[in-house]
Amino acid sequence: MPPPFTVISGAQVREVLQGQEKQVTEVVEAAYRLHGEGRTVNPDSYFLRFPDLPSSRIIALPASLGSVHGLKWISSFPENVAGGIPRASAVLILNDAETGFPFACVEASIISAARTAASAALAAVQLSTRRGVRPSRVGFVGTGLIARYVHTYLAANGFTFDELGVFDLAPAHAEGFTGYLARTEAGRITVHDNAEDLIRSSDLVVFATVAGEPHVHDPAWFSHNPLVLHVSLRDLSTDVILASCNVTDDVEHCMKANTSLHLTEQLTGGRDFVAGDMRALLAGEIDVPSDRPVVFSPFGLGVLDLAVGAHVHEQVTRDGGGQVVEGFFDELKRYG
Known part of the structure; x- marks a missing residue:
């Protein structure tokens, strides 16, 4: 039967x-x-x-x-x-x-939200451990369900933050997410008027938007070399990607559907800008620099x-x- x-x-x-x-x-x-x-x-x-x-x-x-x-x-x-x-x-x-x-x-x-957040938190643990320091200032670009889950999973995996930044194109969504953070965090929470200010003031940046094409174009915004959890996959321009150390969960899968990594592959004709995948990260095979931004772009498997x-x-x-x-x-x- x-x-x-x-x-x-x-x-x-x-x-x-x-x-x-x-x-x-x-x-x-x-x-x-x-x-x-x-x-x-x-x-x-x-x-x-x-x-x-x-x-x-x-x-x-x-x-x-x-x-x-x-x-x-x-x-x-x-x-x-x-x-x-x-x-x-x-x-x-x-x-x-x-x-x-x-x-x-x-x-x-x-x-889906849980496995996405767990993947992001796992990468954050591995990458920050390789760097030898955990970020104390986090910023969220996009404040929906995925952002909430990522925050929950970061906290469960030992991350604590002195400062938390919030930016969303919809002020009501930013306000709602801020209320959630205030119930769960002791750190100072700032709602930013633009993505640039949030990025420049964060050691860890979480992109959890519904962006269909890149909207963050200036690598100078990342000159302080933050760790970036690029969960929504299409926020960063090719210039930002090329200026960063890039890690993904699966290289072949992420080079599709006009993700930022896929657009960069189309521009350059190769994949040399990707340092490695989750297998290599877990195996300790990726040299995670401290003098460049580090971007994790998980396509989701x-x-x-x-x-x-x-x-x-x-x-x-x-x-x-x-x-x-x-x-x-x-x-x-x-x-x-």
């Missing part, structure tokens, strides 16, 4: 992951190590775009990780925010490795969603949670 098919809600996902940020970071690190060893299957992401909605897209991320296969199907509709609902929504389908049958449908916007999703499924079903859909599979006898 096929495995039972279970639906796991966002509330159940959040209940499992909340307070487990350090453990989730370890799950993500383990997935990166398996990926670096060639023990995963992670094809290209597939983008569904719409001529009448150029800012929106739905992305399919298929992957295989050990005993589980699956697909994250995640949409990004930025106009949702004005209507009071989240920009991103997602589901994760988990497939049994032996039979191929799907055995779970998991709400995945929270999983489907194997990370699988790792976190499988972790959630295991904990929820172990405790008797999730909704089993009886009779979901039918016509199981070939000849009736």
Whole structure:
């Protein structure tokens, strides 16, 4: 018989992951190590775009990780925010490795945010450790759900900040994020009027925007050589990229979809401007300079969603949670 098919809600996902940020970071690190060893299957992401909605897209991320296969199907509709609902929504389908049958449908916007934040925090730990100093001033460009999750995961991984900067094109969003920080941080919080002031006053800069093309062009803004978590991938110009030490989670995957790294590859005709990937970083093979900005640009891998999703499924079903859909599979006898 096929495995039972279970639906796991966002509330159940959040209940499992909340307070487990350090453990989730370890799950993500383990997935990166398996990926670096060639023990995963992670094809290209597939983008569904719409001529009448150029800012929106739905992305399919298929992957295989050990005993589980699956697909994250995640949409990004930025106009949702004005209507009071989240920009991103997602589901994760988990497939049994032996039979191929799907055995779970998991709400995945929270999983996606958690694995993105865990990846950024893992990189921040590794890069700052290589530099020998942890940043004490952090700045957030973009103040949505991903920014909140990145902050939460940085804190869970031992980062403390004396100063916190906030910049968002929407003042109401900056105000809301500032309120969140005030509830969780003792450091001084400053809302900046522009990205330049925030960047120049931060040792660690987090880009978590919905920018579709570069909007930060001047390398001089980074002359103090900060660590940059370029989570939204398309904020930095080729000039900034070329002036920096660049690390990504997977070089091949990041050289697509007009990311800042992809645009730089098109400009230069090569990839020599990338110092290495997460495998090399975890192995201690990247020389992380202190005299240049260091930029981490994670494209996001489907194997990370699988790792976190499988972790959630295991904990929820172990405790008797999730909704089993009886009779979901039918016509199981070939000849009736």
